[in-house]
Amino acid sequence: MAVNSSRIDEEQKAVLKKDTMLRMFKYLLDYKKQITIVLFIMAGTIAISMMAPLIMEYAINVCVAQKDMKGLLRLGGGALILFLLFLAGTKIRMRLMAEVSNKVLLTIREELYQHIQTLGFGFFDSRPTGKILARIIGDVNSLKDVLSDSVTQLIPDLLTVICVAVIMLIKNYRLAMAALLTLPILAIGLFLIQTTVHRRWQIYRKKTSNLNAYVHEDLSGIRIIQSYAAEKETKNVFHDLVNQHYKSFMDAVLVADAFGPLVEITWGLGGFLLYFIGIKIIGVEQVGIGTFLAFSTYIAMFWSPIRNLANFYNKLTTNITAAERIFDIIDTEAEIVDQEGAKELPELNGEVEFKNVSFAYSDEPDRLILSDVNFLIKPGETIALVGPTGAGKTTIVNLISRFYEATEGRILIDGHEIKDVTLNSLRSQMGIMTQDNFLFSGTIRDNIRYGRLDAAEEEIIEAAKAVSAHEFIMKLDEGYDTVISERGAGLSIGQRQLLAFARTMVSKPGILILDEATSSIDTHTELLVQKGIDALLKGRTSFIIAHRLSTIRKADRIFVIDQGNIMEAGSHEELLALKGAYYNLYQSQFA
Numbered sequence: 406m407a408v409n410s411s412r413i414d415e416e417q418k419a420v421l422k423k424d425t426m427l428r429m430f431k432y433l434l435d436y437k438k439q440i441t442i443v444l445f446i447m448a449g450t451i452a453i454s455m456m457a458p459l460i461m462e463y464a465i466n467v468c469v470a471q472k473d474m475k476g477l478l479r480l481g482g483g484a485l486i487l488f489l490l491f492l493a494g495t496k497i498r499m500r501l502m503a504e505v506s507n508k509v510l511l512t513i514r515e516e517l518y519q520h521i522q523t524l525g526f527g528f529f530d531s532r533p534t535g536k537i538l539a540r541i542i543g544d545v546n547s548l549k550d551v552l553s554d555s556v557t558q559l560i561p562d563l564l565t566v567i568c569v570a571v572i573m574l575i576k577n578y579r580l581a582m583a584a585l586l587t588l589p590i591l592a593i594g595l596f597l598i599q600t601t602v603h604r605r606w607q608i609y610r611k612k613t614s615n616l617n618a619y620v621h622e623d624l625s626g627i628r629i630i631q632s633y634a635a636e637k638e639t640k641n642v643f644h645d646l647v648n649q650h651y652k653s654f655m656d657a658v659l660v661a662d663a664f665g666p667l668v669e670i671t672w673g674l675g676g677f678l679l680y681f682i683g684i685k686i687i688g689v690e691q692v693g694i695g696t697f698l699a700f701s702t703y704i705a706m707f708w709s710p711i712r713n714l715a716n717f718y719n720k721l722t723t724n725i726t727a728a729e730r731i732f733d734i735i736d737t738e739a740e741i742v743d744q745e746g747a748k749e750l751p752e753l754n755g756e757v758e759f760k761n762v763s764f765a766y767s768d769e770p771d772r773l774i775l776s777d778v779n780f781l782i783k784p785g786e787t788i789a790l791v792g793p794t795g796a797g798k799t800t801i802v803n804l805i806s807r808f809y810e811a812t813e814g815r816i817l818i819d820g821h822e823i824k825d826v827t828l829n830s831l832r833s834q835m836g837i838m839t840q841d842n843f844l845f846s847g848t849i850r851d852n853i854r855y856g857r858l859d860a861a862e863e864e865i866i867e868a869a870k871a872v873s874a875h876e877f878i879m880k881l882d883e884g885y886d887t888v889i890s891e892r893g894a895g896l897s898i899g900q901r902q903l904l905a906f907a908r909t910m911v912s913k914p915g916i917l918i919l920d921e922a923t924s925s926i927d928t929h930t931e932l933l934v935q936k937g938i939d940a941l942l943k944g945r946t947s948f949i950i951a952h953r954l955s956t957i958r959k960a961d962r963i964f965v966i967d968q969g970n971i972m973e974a975g976s977h978e979e980l981l982a983l984k985g986a987y988y989n990l991y992q993s994q995f996a
């Protein structure tokens with residue numbers, strides 16, 4: 406049962422911002438070589454830009470003062486060459502850095518995606534798909550800005566600030582101190598703003614996630630919404646979520662917008678102090694016009710990157726919340742993983758045993774869905790599970806494939822406890838067909854081949870023929886090359902089920918699980934499919950869950966599941982003779 410929805414904000418573990426930042430920037434360490442080259446280029450371009458005021462100072466104090474026109478021209482020529490070198494260096498550096506930061510993004514996105522693939526049903530039960538999408542797409546995209554800016558802005562700006570400060574201090578430490586006096590005010594202001602703004606951006610991201618979840622759910626269920634004419638209600642919910650989203654954004658931006666004015670004010674104040682102290686206290690004649698002019702250029706060179714750094718800090722505070730959400734998922738441990746030293750499950754004979762198995766879903770640990778279930782199924786037996794809705798039939802088959810872990814007890818296949826074998830060797834030998842016959846966008850052939858990626862063309866056709874899908878496929882314009890869209894739109898529900906059947910068949914499973922698999926096929930086709938299954942899976946263990954009892958009469962044994970346990974077990978005839986729950990069920994369908 407999903408505990409999270411578009412109306413509930415996600416919970417997230419609190420992590421130190423510093424740790425998240427370090428973790429994010431650590432990805433850059435894989436590109437040491439490129440970053441070293443860039444650092445060298447940057448050192449060169451920064452050195453060139455530092456020389457500009459010095460050239461100007463020399464031109465005024467020496468060349469102009471001595472009326473040395475030749476010297477002035479030489480100086481101009483040199484400055485032009487330096488300028489061209491500066492342009493070329495900047496271009497190469499930015500290109501290299503953009504490449505590095507995009508590669509880092511790729512790594513993070515892949516890491517996140519791969520990790521999500523390993524998370525079990527429990528993870529997906531507990532959060533809407535839209536919220537997962539928001540993290541893979543939206544949150545990773547936000548990181549792009551901060552990562553690329555960190556490499557293209559942070560380092561050069563930091564270096565520029567340090568270099569300008571050093572030059573100013575060397576040239577005239579009193580003027581430098583005057584210009585930098587307002588820095589502590591800026592630092593304190595930035596710290597105070599970011600503390601509030603970080604919290605507000607966290608809320609904003611949660612609201613974005615809620616909106617995503619709702620839109621995704623709404624679109625997935627659009628047919629139901631339209632058939633119940635519920636557009637108005639959904640519009641109201643959407644409107645409400647959009648408003649919350651808007652409000653959370655405005656709340657965050659209101660505080661974040663203070664970054665800019667704070668920098669401008671401290672910058673202006675710094676400039677004022679430079680002139681006030683320089684002119685009034687030290688005196689112009691003491692300093693020299695050239696030095697004064699150089700200083701007014703330096704102060705702009707100093708505060709301009711400071712403004713960039715403050716903007717970067719603002720962006721970092723905005724987007725660090727995205728990084729927190731990404732790492733939150735990467736750190737979510739998969740509940741069901743291969744145990745250390747897990748062995749490969751040998752080719753299956755198909756014996757399945759439940760020993761004192763009890764089970765509760767993790768969101769309701771006190772509610773036992775299965776309670777002390779025991780059975781032994783011989784290889785090749787066909788077992789049907791029947792019982793009222795919500796009795797636990799699907800839960801039993803989900804435990805065999807280890808989609809969930811038994812809370813208590815042991816599950817053995819051919820004598821191997823399923824916990825001790827690798828998930829891949831277990832699941833690759835299972836053919837599972839559920840009520841959800843999800844088809845992927847692509848050709849019909851590709852969809853059938855999904856059951857076993859190395860299946861040959863003949864095997865695909867053989868599987869389709871076995872489940873009576875071949876006939877309808879051949880009637881399609883492009884036959885097996887017909888392209889279907891996601892979920893199989895364009896095909897009837899029965900046709901989708903037949904394709905899903907062929908997909909399961911082609912996998913040649915050791916154990917077959919059919920959970921309400923034939924519910925959408927008409928009774929005539931169902932008979933044909935049943936023949937196909939019988940032929941293909943002769944001698945293989947199978948579990949069939951069906952409400953339609955006609956489907957399961959031929960099963961070797963029928964388990965009647967109710968109240969978390971097997972209430973009756975036996976063949977169709979034996980159970981009818983018992984005149985118990987199965988008999989009543991049968992009577993209600995056929996009497």
Ligand SMILES: Nc1ncnc2c1ncn2[C@@H]1O[C@H](COP(=O)(O)OP(=O)(O)OP(=O)(O)O)[C@@H](O)[C@H]1O
Pocket residue numbers: 406407530766768774792793794795796797798799800801
């Ligand atoms: N992912 C889940 N999280 C929490 N509870 C769940 C989950 N899936 C099922 N349940 C609960 O477990 C119980 C058994 O569900 P299960 O799907 O196994 O029943 P079923 O016998 O297959 O029903 P049906 O015939 O309707 O398919 C139900 O009461 C259901 O509410």
